[in-house]
Amino acid sequence: MNESRHIVEVSDLTSGYEDIRVLDNVSIHAPSNQITIILGSSGCGKTTLLKHLIRLLQPWSGSIRLFGQEITELDEPEFNTILRKIGVMFQNGALLGSMSVAENVSIPLEQHTDLNDEIIRKLVEIKLDLVELGHAIDRYPSELSGGMRKRAALARAIALDPPLLFGDEPSAGLDPVTSAGLDELILKMRDQLGMTVVLVSHEVASIKRIADHVIFLDRGKVLFCGPLKEARSAGIQKVDDFFSKG
Amino acid sequence: MKETQITWTGMDLAIEGELTIPMVSLVLKQAGQLLELHAQPDLSVDLSRVEKIDTAGVVLLETLKNSAAAKNIRLHWTRIPAFVDQAMTTFSGKKDSKGTPGPPREASVLARMGNFAYDVGHHLHDLFYLIADTFYYSVQNLTKRHGQRKGEFTNQLVLIGMNAFPIVGLVSFLIGLILALQSAAQLRQFGAAIYVADLIAISMTREMGPIMTAIMLAGRSGSAITSEIATMVVTEETDALKSMALNPVQYVLVPKFYAMTVAMPLLTILSVIIGILGAFVIGLTYLEIGLEPFYNQVVSALFLKDIITGLVKSVVFAWLIVILGAYHGFRVRGGAAEVGKATTASVVSSIFAVIFADSILGLIFYLGQTIDI
Numbered sequence: 278m279n280e281s282r283h284i285v286e287v288s289d290l291t292s293g294y295e296d297i298r299v300l301d302n303v304s305i306h307a308p309s310n311q312i313t314i315i316l317g318s319s320g321c322g323k324t325t326l327l328k329h330l331i332r333l334l335q336p337w338s339g340s341i342r343l344f345g346q347e348i349t350e351l352d353e354p355e356f357n358t359i360l361r362k363i364g365v366m367f368q369n370g371a372l373l374g375s376m377s378v379a380e381n382v383s384i385p386l387e388q389h390t391d392l393n394d395e396i397i398r399k400l401v402e403i404k405l406d407l408v409e410l411g412h413a414i415d416r417y418p419s420e421l422s423g424g425m426r427k428r429a430a431l432a433r434a435i436a437l438d439p440p441l442l443f444g445d446e447p448s449a450g451l452d453p454v455t456s457a458g459l460d461e462l463i464l465k466m467r468d469q470l471g472m473t474v475v476l477v478s479h480e481v482a483s484i485k486r487i488a489d490h491v492i493f494l495d496r497g498k499v500l501f502c503g504p505l506k507e508a509r510s511a512g513i514q515k516v517d518d519f520f521s522k523g
Numbered sequence: 524m525k526e527t528q529i530t531w532t533g534m535d536l537a538i539e540g541e542l543t544i545p546m547v548s549l550v551l552k553q554a555g556q557l558l559e560l561h562a563q564p565d566l567s568v569d570l571s572r573v574e575k576i577d578t579a580g581v582v583l584l585e586t587l588k589n590s591a592a593a594k595n596i597r598l599h600w601t602r603i604p605a606f607v608d609q610a611m612t613t614f615s616g617k618k619d620s621k622g623t624p625g626p627p628r629e630a631s632v633l634a635r636m637g638n639f640a641y642d643v644g645h646h647l648h649d650l651f652y653l654i655a656d657t658f659y660y661s662v663q664n665l666t667k668r669h670g671q672r673k674g675e676f677t678n679q680l681v682l683i684g685m686n687a688f689p690i691v692g693l694v695s696f697l698i699g700l701i702l703a704l705q706s707a708a709q710l711r712q713f714g715a716a717i718y719v720a721d722l723i724a725i726s727m728t729r730e731m732g733p734i735m736t737a738i739m740l741a742g743r744s745g746s747a748i749t750s751e752i753a754t755m756v757v758t759e760e761t762d763a764l765k766s767m768a769l770n771p772v773q774y775v776l777v778p779k780f781y782a783m784t785v786a787m788p789l790l791t792i793l794s795v796i797i798g799i800l801g802a803f804v805i806g807l808t809y810l811e812i813g814l815e816p817f818y819n820q821v822v823s824a825l826f827l828k829d830i831i832t833g834l835v836k837s838v839v840f841a842w843l844i845v846i847l848g849a850y851h852g853f854r855v856r857g858g859a860a861e862v863g864k865a866t867t868a869s870v871v872s873s874i875f876a877v878i879f880a881d882s883i884l885g886l887i888f889y890l891g892q893t894i895d896i
């Protein structure tokens with residue numbers, strides 16, 4: 278297989294906080310134009326891995342390639358060019374508290390395009406409708422529920438229709454109907470926009486619906502990284518447990 | 524509830540009663556006294572009469588064992604009831620002890636000095652980069668639209684400047700009034716009452732105006748800057764900005780930096796004017812000096828140099844407050860409690876820095892003056 282076909286490629290990544298090791302020799306990839314789900318028990322290092330992918334953390338060793346470029350070696354302007362092709366949804370939303378939902382979603386549009394205000398507003402409305410938050414467009418993050426914050430954050434992440442989307446548990450804590458709606462949306466973005474999606478998720482039902490590729494982490498190590506179908510027949514105890522208990 | 528007892532049964536100890544949260548400190552105290560008197564290296568403790576145990580009870584047993592071990596006594600549990608044994612396996616903290624750090628080691632004096640030097644070096648390094656970034660982006664933002672938040676400068680100017688005006692005005696008025704009152708009594712004895720105007724004009728312009736405004740703004744805006752930035756760090760908003768290819772210094776701090784740089788000199792000028800007005804009130808009522816002679820005296824007393832001194836000071840103070848406020852905000856790690864601590868640290872350090880810088884600047888201007896002559 279041609280390695281450079283993968284938009285995301287991590288090899289031998291080892292890292293942690295202070296001197297506590299969290300990721301241990303992690304080598305994974307996410308194929309382009311597919312939905313990759315990172316799963317694993319709470320505290321195993323999924324969020325940490327995502328943060329490395331957008332260089333919020335510095336690895337102890339190893340390499341991280343996005344769009345074929347080694348991001349640990351890029352300078353800030355070069356990396357910013359890559360970041361503009363990526364949408365990121367944080368686990369707790371991380372909406373700017375001093376701005377309304379609409380303003381939050383418009384940040385990437387305002388900063389990285391030269392669209393006029395009217396078009397930006399329209400785009401913001403569309404994105405918020407996609408995540409079913411059209412009614413909360415002018416509210417402030419402190420006035421939203423946890424699930425609404427996550428959805429607003431997702432809207433912000435997809436504001437620019439980025440070719441690569443990272444999401445940290447977008448559907449955790451949502452009711453099954455809204456959650457299924459988000460799954461639909463993510464599938465549409467893959468199929469209609471050709472987006473590559475990398476999500477952290479625990480929801481077995483949702484994983485079965487949308488995942489093409491899964492990465493299974495356990496205590497900072499990779500148990501499995503490959504297509505969903507193979508995961509279920511790989512005969513790894515913890516992976517089987519996960520799918521049967523879900 | 525019956526109190527738990529530790530009793531001697533021959534050569535052994537026995538615990539009788541409940542091992543639950545309310546009993547923990549009681550048992551610890553009794554055990555401490557018993558172990559104090561005990562000299563044998565081995566000691567059995569009969570647990571058969573324990574009636575109930577919870578997590579705290581399990582921890583208590585572990586603690587007893589450890590504190591006995593520290594006195595070179597080995598404790599053995601005997602006749603452990605099944606439910607106690609079960610609780611001890613369920614609640615013992617041993618299962619996942621890999622990640623938990625051991626007891627902190629006492630660092631040697633040298634190591635601590637080394638750490639301290641490292642910390643100071645680290646702080647200075649961070650501070651230096653923050654200053655460099657702030658000035659770099661504040662120059663860049665003058666010409667580039669990208670990377671800034673629209674309308675934020677005006678927003679901040681209102682927040683920092685306009686809203687601070689009433690309190691700065693009031694304080695300055697009172698300061699002028701008090702200074703005039705204090706000096707009037709003295710000057711009057713020499714028939715030099717009119718010089719109150721000179722005194723207040725010069726001291727307000729060169730010292731009190733800039734200093735009082737800076738202290739008010741350090742308390743008002745410096746703390747607001749720190750708590751806002753610290754909250755953004757804690758809630759990952761700064762990370763989110765970075766993920767959108769935006770620089771938090773450029774996006775969040777620079778508008779505040781601009782606003783402060785503009786607001787501070789303006790507020791200082793107002794503070795000086797109002798302070799002199801305060802003095803005039805004393806001049807008029809207590810010294811019976813009319814508006815015109817007072818005004819003429821003020822104008823003749825002030826030189827351009829005094830005004831420039833005051834304005835230069837106010838800008839330097841503004842920068843100190845913004846940079847220190849932001850520095851304490853950006854270096855917050857952890858949760859909400861850290862935000863409060865950072866805010867306090869920011870206010871204290873920026874007031875100190877303002878006063879320190881004032882003395883340095885005073886010295887510089889003074890030296891400049893003497894060399895001029």
Ligand SMILES: Nc1ncnc2c1ncn2[C@@H]1O[C@H](COP(=O)(O)OP(=O)(O)OP(=O)(O)O)[C@@H](O)[C@H]1O
Nearest residue numbers: 294295299317318319320321322323324325326368
């Ligand atoms: N800022 C931090 N400082 C120190 N340790 C951290 C920090 N953030 C995370 N950790 C530790 O790193 C490990 C992995 O955390 P991470 O947030 O990546 O887990 P996760 O897989 O995303 O869990 P969850 O499913 O609960 O979100 C955890 O053991 C956690 O305690």
Ligand SMILES: [Mg+2]
Nearest residue numbers: 323324368445
């Ligand atoms: Mg997580």
